[in-house]
Amino acid sequence: MRTLDRDYGAVSFWLETCGDDLTPRPPLEASTDADVAILGAGYTGLWTAYYLLRHDPSLRVVILEREIAGFGASGRNGAWCAPGLNISLGRLERLHGHDAARRTYGAVFDAVDEVGRVAQAEAMDIEWRRGGELIVSRGTHELPAIEAEYRELERFGFGERYELLDEQGLADRIMVNRGDGALFTPDAAAIQPAKLARGLARAVERMGATIYERTEVTDYKPADRRAAVRPILRTDAGDVTADVVVLAGEAYLTGLRRLHRALLPVWSLIVLTEPLPDDVWASIGWRARELVGSPRFTVVYLSRTSDGRLLFGGRGAPYRFGSPIRDEYDRHDPTHEMLRRHARDWFPALRDVRFTHAWGGPLGMPRDWHPTIAFDRRTGIAGARGYIGHGVSTANLAGRTLAELIDGQQTERTELPLVGHRSRQWEPEPFRWLGVRYVQAALGRVDRIAEKTGRPPRGRSLEEWLARR
Numbered sequence: 001m002r003t004l005d006r007d008y009g010a011v012s013f014w015l016e017t018c019g020d021d022l023t024p025r026p027p028l029e030a031s032t033d034a035d036v037a038i039l040g041a042g043y044t045g046l047w048t049a050y051y052l053l054r055h056d057p058s059l060r061v062v063i064l065e066r067e068i069a070g071f072g073a074s075g076r077n078g079a080w081c082a083p084g085l086n087i088s089l090g091r092l093e094r095l096h097g098h099d100a101a102r103r104t105y106g107a108v109f110d111a112v113d114e115v116g117r118v119a120q121a122e123a124m125d126i127e128w129r130r131g132g133e134l135i136v137s138r139g140t141h142e143l144p145a146i147e148a149e150y151r152e153l154e155r156f157g158f159g160e161r162y163e164l165l166d167e168q169g170l171a172d173r174i175m176v177n178r179g180d181g182a183l184f185t186p187d188a189a190a191i192q193p194a195k196l197a198r199g200l201a202r203a204v205e206r207m208g209a210t211i212y213e214r215t216e217v218t219d220y221k222p223a224d225r226r227a228a229v230r231p232i233l234r235t236d237a238g239d240v241t242a243d244v245v246v247l248a249g250e251a252y253l254t255g256l257r258r259l260h261r262a263l264l265p266v267w268s269l270i271v272l273t274e275p276l277p278d279d280v281w282a283s284i285g286w287r288a289r290e291l292v293g294s295p296r297f298t299v300v301y302l303s304r305t306s307d308g309r310l311l312f313g314g315r316g317a318p319y320r321f322g323s324p325i326r327d328e329y330d331r332h333d334p335t336h337e338m339l340r341r342h343a344r345d346w347f348p349a350l351r352d353v354r355f356t357h358a359w360g361g362p363l364g365m366p367r368d369w370h371p372t373i374a375f376d377r378r379t380g381i382a383g384a385r386g387y388i389g390h391g392v393s394t395a396n397l398a399g400r401t402l403a404e405l406i407d408g409q410q411t412e413r414t415e416l417p418l419v420g421h422r423s424r425q426w427e428p429e430p431f432r433w434l435g436v437r438y439v440q441a442a443l444g445r446v447d448r449i450a451e452k453t454g455r456p457p458r459g460r461s462l463e464e465w466l467a468r469r
């Protein structure tokens with residue numbers, strides 16, 4: 001149950017420290033008309049508005065947000081503005097061909113730079129730090145995965161952007177317990193996620209967009225061109241009728257009847273330390289604030305905040321029957337405790353350090369792990385979703401591409417195979433619950449066995465096939 005005086009700062013450390021008082025903007029109070037109506041004031045909705053208005057400042061753009069701008073994953077994430085996608089180059093190649101796979105990953109590289117460029121141009125202080133990204137191997141059983149990843153990147157022409165580091169090369173950057181190598185790229189940046197979302201919201205308002213907060217979209221209606229009916233976003237306070245409706249609610253879209261099985265809400269959770277004393281940082285290194293990850297199946301992601309805290313995030317919270325999204329799922333004690341344990345295992349120097357924050361949020365997983373950017377001119381419905389753990393950069397690409405599609409432009413982005421992709425629906429319950437819970441548990445087992453035996457996963461089990469696709 002939401003209350004009017006909700007404490008949005010408690011949602012994440014990022015919202016708490018973004019410098020805004022987080023008072024909601026006024027809600028929609030009556031039906032209205034727009035050129036473009038957008039559901040959701042996260043990165044996807046805000047980037048779409050930004051590029052639309054940059055191209056045509058006269059457009060009437062209305063954004064409807066159930067809570068406040070940046071309330072969703074955009075105000076809670078692990079701070080990684082990084083290249084890559086959850087769908088591998090190899091699988092993109094199998095689906096769309098070598099060139100399309102290469103262009104897709106190339107576009108995500110560009111999106112990383114574009115986020116930094118726009119932040120600078122719009123004078124948004126998003127604490128941008130382009131320190132690169134390290135995928136760290138901890139034990140010989142993890143080395144083959146990063147070596148294979150490097151070979152694949154090389155095969156697609158991205159080898160020059162990456163470097164395989166040996167144990168010493170890794171230690172020169174960061175001292176990780178049992179770290180014995182890493183895959184490094186300089187082309188990634190740490191950001192303050194909520195400052196990006198809140199800064200974008202202010203930027204699009206300056207450009208003329210109207211954001212209604214505390215305004216829930218309860219349904220949407222496609223256009224019926226024959227009857228000259230335009231698409232609509234419905235709310236309890238009234239309808240927004242527009243030429244184009246953009247669905248940018250990511251995981252939360254599953255709350256809409258028509259999109260209930262389009263995505264699976266998967267929780268990613270985060271723990272954060274107090275600012276670490278200088279001697280602890282001296283023992284860890286990590287001076288360039290690189291983003292740090294792992295090739296394990298049970299995803300973990302780390303970053304160092306600008307005020308000297310260590311963020312440790314990961315998945316692992318169990319999928320809930322029927323895909324409900326509730327605020328109380330943002331905190332899951334067993335998973336948060338596991339993340340604290342992992343953090344201390346990575347960095348024994350954290351032994352006596354306090355963890356001050358724990359939060360999380362849902363991200364949207366499509367059935368085939370394939371992001372979608374789509375605009376159907378006939379129905380007037382546009383939308384983008386399914387970035388899984390790579391939404392900071394990909395949402396920029398998606399918003400920019402959606403704006404180009406809506407505007408009728410043809411660019412290198414509108415030709416990407418993410419455009420117009422249709423993922424199949426998730427299975428109805430109870431099959432969805434049974435399947436997802438099985439895979440979640442099995443992948444954890446694969447990692448544990450590899451760690452125990454010191455042998456890399458053989459890649460032959462069903463769950464590995466599903467996860468590596």
Ligand SMILES: Cc1cc2nc3c(=O)[nH]c(=O)nc-3n(C[C@H](O)[C@H](O)[C@H](O)COP(=O)(O)OP(=O)(O)OC[C@H]3O[C@@H](n4cnc5c(N)ncnc54)[C@H](O)[C@@H]3O)c2cc1C
Pocket residue numbers: 039040041042043044045064065066067068069070071072073074075076077078079080081082215216217218248249250251252253255267268269270301313359360361362363384385387388389390391392393394395
């Ligand atoms: C804990 C966590 C860590 C992550 N870490 C990273 C990372 O380090 N790097 C990375 O690249 N990606 C990461 N991701 C993913 C990334 O943050 C998301 O992919 C990205 O922010 C999605 O942006 P979005 O605008 O599409 O969705 P959101 O940011 O989720 O925004 C959707 C908005 O729509 C609103 N909304 C939904 N339904 C309705 C409705 N019916 N009516 C009105 N409004 C509605 C929501 O309130 C929300 O504000 C992480 C995600 C999580 C949850």
